Amino acid sequence: MDFQALLQQFLSKGVAHQASTFDSLWIFLPELVLSSSIILMLLARLTNVDRTIPTHWIALLGGMSSFMIVLYQFWQISLPDAIPVQIFTGLAMHDPFSIFFRGFLTFFLVFVIVLTVLTGIPDDEDAPDFYSLLSGAVIGMMLMSSANHLLMLFLGIEMASVPSYALTGFLKGRRQSSEAALKFVVYGAGAAGVMLFGISLLAGLLGTAEFPQLASRFQAVFAGREVMQDPAARCVLLALLMIAVGFAFKLSAVPFHFWCPDAFQGASAEVGGFLSIGSKAAAFALLVRFTLSLTGDSTGASQGLALTCGLGLGFLATLTATFGNLAAYSQRNMKRMLAYSTIAHAGYMLMAVSALLVLQSGNAGPDAAYRAIQGLLYYLCVYLFMNLGAFAIVAFIRNQTFSEEIEDYKGLSHQAPVLAIGMAICLFSLVGIPPLGGFYGKAFIFAALFDATRVHWFMWVVLVAGGVNTVISLFYYLRVAKYMCMYERPADAPAVAMPSNSSPGMYVMLLSGMVVFLGIIINPLANVALRAAHAFL
Amino acid sequence: MSPETLLTCIVFLPAVWAIPLLVFDKEAKEAMRYWGVLGTALTFLLTLQLWLQFDTKTSEIQFGFAHDWIASWNIYFRLGVDGISLPLIVLTGFVCLLSMLASWSIDKNVKGYLMLFLILETGMMGVFLSLDFFLFYVFWEVMLLPMYFLIGIWGGPRREYAAIKFFLYTLAGSVLMLIAMLMFYFNSGRSFDLIELAKIATGTGKVATFDQTMQVAAFIMLFIGFAIKLPSFPFHTWLPDAHVEAPTPISMILAGVLLKMGGYGIIRIAFPLCPYGAQYAAYFLVGLGVFSIIYGAFAAMAQTDFKRLVAYSSVSHMGYVLVGIAVWKIVDGKTINRDYWTMGLNAAMFQMLAHGISSTGMFFMVGVLYDRVHHRDINKFGGIAQVMPHYAGLAAVIFFAGLGLPGLCGFVGEVLSVLACWNFSPLLAIISASGVILTAGYILWTLQRVYLGPEYKGPHPEALVEANSRELAIGYTLVVTAILFGVLPNLLFSPMQGSIEALTQSLATAYETLYSAAPAVQAAQLP
Known part of the structure; x- marks a missing residue:
């Protein structure tokens, strides 16, 4: 092939709905910007420039500019004649859904960087390592959210996971931190291996690894055969089960959640916040895209598959939410409690995916499915603010009292009302009490579940479990708020000061203010989420 | 003022009023209290203005309007008033103003207290004004957090237990309501x-x-949600704890307004949305109401804690509300003597308002004593009338209003709901009427033990000084309204009559249509 032909291939479109490689690179710009910021940070250290320009400015600039580019892309795809395209010859998808998540992740990256600057967790010496790991993990998560190929699915998950392991062990002096990282790595490697096996089984059985073709291949291979009875189909289910292991690990869903409390307790609160939101959001993006691609229009053989997947996820969600809430109840360490709360919230959000698949299998029409996705996306957005807010407050308090025990939060409202009120808002939003944002996410998901009850009775079980869990979760969130607001500060406890006009104070007010705002003005974000959901079906 | 602005102001003025409190100095307690009084007074004036503009001749929703809120879910910001909500809105404004005036006894963290108080008022107004189920639910829950903290931070010794119990009961009820709402x-x-x-x-x-x-299932869920707030046996156990531990002004709001949400919810939502379910459960509801009356009265009689006694009297009095609402007698699909049912609903509404005045007053009177001697043990009181004659006189009138003495507001609601009950079931009517005797028993006995007697022998006798002018002002206001509504009950009946008439009319027709259309309904008809 001569140079002319190569260039031609580079510039022109191959198939319909596919961008040329050149265009793909433009679409891939946010990720490229983040990558170059990583290189810049490392170069800066090499040349000692980081003594004059702090590394976090470079990281922040990278995060912000890639967020801006994603915003521009979202505007572009919202134009009436814009169509979703596959990039890099079908490896990744560029549609409102992936743009939504890339925007979410880069926005989140900016907030995490600001938080680490405020708490000063990486010192100047370690900053380039820390921020390049952080940005690298975000690139991996962005790949997860736009993956359109089984290979990309695996690559994305690994690329997001490996930096996370290192981040967990970042507090190098602490045994607990290293132990947590080791647990995380061993668990992650095991889960990744099982998942890879599942992927190869699936690709082998269906003869393709491209998402858009999974459904049609499945229907062609298994047309007229009963999914549960057919041996080959059971093999598909086995492959899916193995892939589900990988997802469950990323989502910290029961029974693959064991790494989560240890990793969160060992890692710094900033990293805990990052892991609990970022990797979860990306994993949900991937899960939604993968399951929807697999089940396609859920006619014929796919219908049974969608129902099986939906019910399976519903069962998993019920277990996860219940276990997370019950385990959180007895925790004394705030980060560990938040880790279990993260597990519980993964359960609630899994309920949305379960409802989505069950609705699909019942051919309830695209509108019902859109609303299930919309609920999930709204939940994730509020979750960003409320969970990051809680972790940020834990970090700010740790910086002053050197303690993360709930016991030591007694009477904080008298000394630092900003922290106490911010924490109360975040925690009550996590319970799901109006008018805080968390309620609407939960209400939308419950509504989708209710809608799904007309397809299958099991959704009633899931719905009731969700409701009961909400009530149970009140106890442990409330206990923290109670300690902070209803007790006097013990005389020997270290004093905490957080004036509302200090920058950490402003940061906390911004996050908790957003939680309240998203509970009062719902329309704009709900519409954006709906538009992102329209990428499917 | 245009009706739309007026309604929006009534709902949001208190919450907005709370924002400037942030800039007040922490020690400027007096200034903040006056600011709070000003806010609640303005809100009360707005509710009075609403009453003036209200047209009592029509039974329709007035001043209704709707704005997009969450467009993709068909959720609207929809407010409006009719004869059922109007008196309760005015009552809310009234009780909030009085309890704000009674809040001088709060000395700890006044700023936080006042802000939560004002947010609570927004939540209560929103519940009565919203005509969108989702919005109603949101406002219903908005009350939860401020109330939790108001009890939990400013309450008595067992405040944490009481606060979480209140929170948990209400949240459990709300989850049921949420599911019914989705249905x-x-x-x-x-x-x-x-x-x-x-x-x-x-x-x-x-x-x-x-x-x-679906109607039966939804009605059960809605009823449990509302019965917790009402409160009706067996969901009442949060109430004595919450009342006893809450500070005086918050007890006043709890008894005066929050309990009415339960009754309002049943009248506004549970009955109109599931006529079949309501009819299905009618006998059970009346029975539950009657049982609550008797049970509450006996429980009150057994108490030695003054505030707990008043709390149980609330359970007893709210039983009349449930009786009045549910006396819907149906034979063969036809509503028998609908006028009696209309009267029962009117009585229930009146009883809610009367109880809003008398129980607010009773809690206030207990609070005045508690502020002075710091205990509430009835057996240690006695002879208060000797040292605080002025106060004791006012308290006696308020307690008589609670007792249901003719000429005071408590009488009208009780007697009318018992009358309406006679049409439904004479047996239940007789039992509920005998509740009046029990009520008289425990109230007179309490008056005797606390206010009469030769001299006060309990702790802190030196602190027993006559009520100050602020306390007297609150007391006189309550006494005057209690007498006013006792003598001129039509003041309250006139706005609500039309709406209630229309409600029973439409429910009766609805049931009749359903009955004649479906033989299955006829087969399932309860005896």
């Missing part, structure tokens, strides 16, 4: 509009009426 939403072609839903339930809406199983 209506998905069975009505995605609508949360309470008026539209009520129309569908009566068979005149855009889609087919809700089927019977």
Whole structure:
């Protein structure tokens, strides 16, 4: 092939709905910007420039500019004649859904960087390592959210996971931190291996690894055969089960959640916040895209598959939410409690995916499915603010009292009302009490579940479990708020000061203010989420 | 003022009023208290203005308007008033103003207290004004957090237990309400509009009426949610704890307004949205109400804690509300003597308002004593009338209003609901009427033990000084309203009559249509 032909291939479109490689690179710009910021940070250290320009400015600039580019892309795809395209010859998808998540992740990256600057967790010496790991993990998560190929699915998950392991062990002096990282790595490697096996089984059985073709291949291979009875189909289910292991690990869903409390307790609160939101959001993006691609229009053989997947996820969600809430109840360490709360919230959000698949299998029409996705996306957005807010407050308090025990939060409202009120808002939003944002996410998901009850009775079980869990979760969130607001500060406890006009104070007010705002003005974000959901079906 | 602005102001003025409190100095307690009084007074004036503009001749929703809130879910910011909500809105403004005036006893963290108080008022107003089920639910929950903290931070020794108990009961009820709400939403072609839903339930809406199983299921869930707030036996156990531990002004709001949410919810939502379910449960509801009356009275009689006694008297008095609401007698699908049922509903509404005045007053009177001697043990009181004659006189009138003495507001609601009950079931009417004797028993006995007697022998006798002018002002206001509504009950009946008449009318027709259309309903008819 001569140079002319190569260039031609580079510039022109191959198939319909596919961008040329050149265009793909433009679409891939946010990720490229983040990558170059990583290189810049490392170069800066090499040349000692980081003594004059702090590394976090470079990281922040990278995060912000890639967020801006994603915003521009979202505007572009919202134009009436814009169509979703596959990039890099079908490896990744560029549609409102992936743009939504890339925007979410880069926005989140900016907030995490600001938080680490405020708490000063990486010192100047370690900053380039820390921020390049952080940005690298975000690139991996962005790949997860736009993956359109089984290979990309695996690559994305690994690329997001490996930096996370290192981040967990970042507090190098602490045994607990290293132990947590080791647990995380061993668990992650095991889960990744099982998942890879599942992927190869699936690709082998269906003869393709491209998402858009999974459904049609499945229907062609298994047309007229009963999914549960057919041996080959059971093999598909086995492959899916193995892939589900990988997802469950990323989502910290029961029974693959064991790494989560240890990793969160060992890692710094900033990293805990990052892991609990970022990797979860990306994993949900991937899960939604993968399951929807697999089940396609859920006619014929796919219908049974969608129902099986939906019910399976519903069962998993019920277990996860219940276990997370019950385990959180007895925790004394705030980060560990938040880790279990993260597990519980993964359960609630899994309920949305379960409802989505069950609705699909019942051919309830695209509108019902859109609303299930919309609920999930709204939940994730509020979750960003409320969970990051809680972790940020834990970090700010740790910086002053050197303690993360709930016991030591007694009477904080008298000394630092900003922290106490911010924490109360975040925690009550996590319970799901109006008018805080968390309620609407939960209400939308419950509504989708209710809608799904007309397809299958099991959704009633899931719905009731969700409701009961909400009530149970009140106890442990409330206990923290109670300690902070209803007790006097013990005389020997270290004093905490957080004036509302200090920058950490402003940061906390911004996050908790957003939680309240998203509970009062719902329309704009709900519409954006709906538009992102329209990428499917 | 245009009606739309007026309603929006009534709902949001208190919450907005709370924001400037942030800039007050922490020690400027007096200034903040006056600011709070000003806010509640303005809100009360706005509610009075609403009453002036209200047209008592029509039974329709007045001043209704709707704005997009969450467009993709058909959720609207929809407010409006009718004869059922109007008196309760005015009552809320009134009770909030009085309890704000009674808040001088709060000395700890005044700023936080006042802000939570004002947010609570917004929540209460929102519940009574909203006509969108989702919005109603949101406001219903908005009350939860401030109330939790108000009890939990400013309450008595067992405040944490009481606060979490209150929170948990209400949250459990809310989750049930949420599920019922979703049932209506998905069975009505995605609508949360309470008026539209009520129309569908009566068979005149855009889609087919809700089927019977769904109505029964939804009614049970809604009823439990509202019965917790009402409170009705067996969901009442949070109430004595919450009342006893809450500070005086918050007890006043709890008894004066929050309990009415339960009754209002049943009248506004549970009955109109599921006429079949309501009728299905009618006998049980009346029985529950009667049982609550007797049970509450006996429980009150057994108490030695003054505040706990008043709390149980609330359980007893709210029983009349449930009786009045539910006396819907149906034979062969036809409503028998609908006028009696209308009278029962009127009585229930009146009883809620009267109880809003008398129990607010009773809690205030207990609070005045508690502020002085710091205990509430009835057996250690006695002879208060000797040292505080002025106060004791006012307290006696308020307690007589609670007792249901003719000429005071408590009488009208009780007697009318018992009368209406006679049409439903003479047996239950007789039992509920005998509750009046028990009420008289425990109230007179309490008056005797606390206010009469030769001299006060309990702790802190030196602190027993006559009520100050602020306390007297609150007391006189309550006494005057209690007498006013006792002598001129029509003041309250006139705005509500039309709406209640229309409600019973439409429910009766709705049931009749449902009955004649479905033989299955006839077979399932309870004896």
